[in-house]
Amino acid sequence: MMQDLILGLEVVLSDGKIWNGMRAVQKDNAGYQLRRLFCGSEGTLGVITKAIIKLSPRPNQKFTALLAVNDACGLIELSKKLRSDMGEFLTAMEFFSDIGLSIALNNIPELIFPLKNRTSYYLLIEVCSGSIQVPLESMLLEIAEWSMENNLVTDGSLASSEAQRISFWRLREEQPEGQKRLGAQLKHDISVPPGRLVEFLDEAVKICNTLLPGVIINAFGHLGDGNVHYNLSPPKGRKNFSNLDNIIYSKLGELATKMSGSFAAEHGIGRAKIMMADNLRDPIERDVMRKVKKSLDHLNQLNPGVLFLDK
């Protein structure tokens, strides 16, 4: 997360004073981690006006592969193998389903699908290294072969040019735009412990199909940290979710919460998820947050109505 890359901050506080926290070191433990408190506070504790960000050297080798994976269990098996054999090099493990692929291909005309076979899931893998001595390509191919021998994967392709790399990524990244063109949507930004992703996907399908049979489920996201974007479109021939929006949000949020996960993985609370936060999080947690908010903005001047109900 961005907060992990932030070394220093300058923040304008609610009383107009400016906090100069522009240090440039990773290790600073002179009291509370204010830089971490302000990051992700959605403007409710202060206005960030400067930041010092930790950079990484540009890698000297990069390979991108798209694999057609038979099922969700295969995604997990493959991700475990990638972590154990190539953990240091992994910069992306993006998964998506055949439903999401169809949504993208049907709605964004210029997209190209490079494989011969369609399966239920796909994994987009990117590996990088600063060293040119690491046999990165052969390591990745070896894992792809292993996954085929173990019947996890039926087809795959290694991007052979930057243009092809970009076209692989577009299959994943254009899904939100493709789905938007379908009409109404319910979007979820959920995280679960990566090893429990299959359990989440199984349970979530049951919940959705019980509440609204035929609802179109597009689950995609970041396999490495268990962050699933679980985006729904209405059943075929329908324009909306039959007023079930809130119950679907809350049931899926509840499921993530029960699984030690989060209903707000990377996009925060804003105004839209305040009720979910109040319902799904320990009231003690919400109260601690309210106390911190009040201590730094007792007049509630900073982004009122965000994170907490404005009363």
Next chain:
Amino acid sequence: MMQDLILGLEVVLSDGKIWNGMRAVQKDNAGYQLRRLFCGSEGTLGVITKAIIKLSPRPNQKFTALLAVNDACGLIELSKKLRSDMGEFLTAMEFFSDIGLSIALNNIPELIFPLKNRTSYYLLIEVCSGSIQVPLESMLLEIAEWSMENNLVTDGSLASSEAQRISFWRLREEQPEGQKRLGAQLKHDISVPPGRLVEFLDEAVKICNTLLPGVIINAFGHLGDGNVHYNLSPPKGRKNFSNLDNIIYSKLGELATKMSGSFAAEHGIGRAKIMMADNLRDPIERDVMRKVKKSLDHLNQLNPGVLFLDK
């Protein structure tokens, strides 16, 4: 830092209520990062009673080298090369000086120095990989050769057994114990941006020698994050620092602060460094921290006298 590995926490609050923040996901942005606020708060905001910690797979390859480096600039050059060529594999870059080595060797009888030549600095490097296909040993040896050809390093050794690896580490890790046996000490836990370490070391020597000529300076630490333990012993034949303790602390803390660093890199403030925090940090920062403290412990029951003066 440990806080970067914390996924979930359970914390007993000042009113006796228990916050259940035992989530097991890296990505949770449902409001303020309380897990990060409680970590490093030194017990002043709550009592941590449970934690969920992120683990990494055990590496399948590990190499440890000790290099004799000509000067502090050489340390920086070498660390840049290691970062750029072997960044993914680096798990330790510990530096120490010949003064520190002597302190360890003279005071801890069983230590063995494995090199033929003494230089002003030494770098202990550890590299690991999850993959056995990475030519880790030859990559490390190649960098060692490069550093010799470039006159940065005059001698070096690669640990050939676990026993030898441990004996290399003891040369670094026994320095605090060795120095303790010398008598009185002034210890500093400073961080500066890693690229400015030479500047820090140069300036700090000047400050110390101006204030107390002959003071024994043992600078060692973690090159990767610019964390220097700058530990002083009295000049030869003296038992103490001639009442200059506070002025030395404050001048070195001031230097680190001017260089966008920290006077409390990894060991926190406690009771000992409150005055330094009050003097060296922006009063606005101290005030923000006091407000947060008050909001979660308005009766000042939790570790009173730590982080702030107890008044």
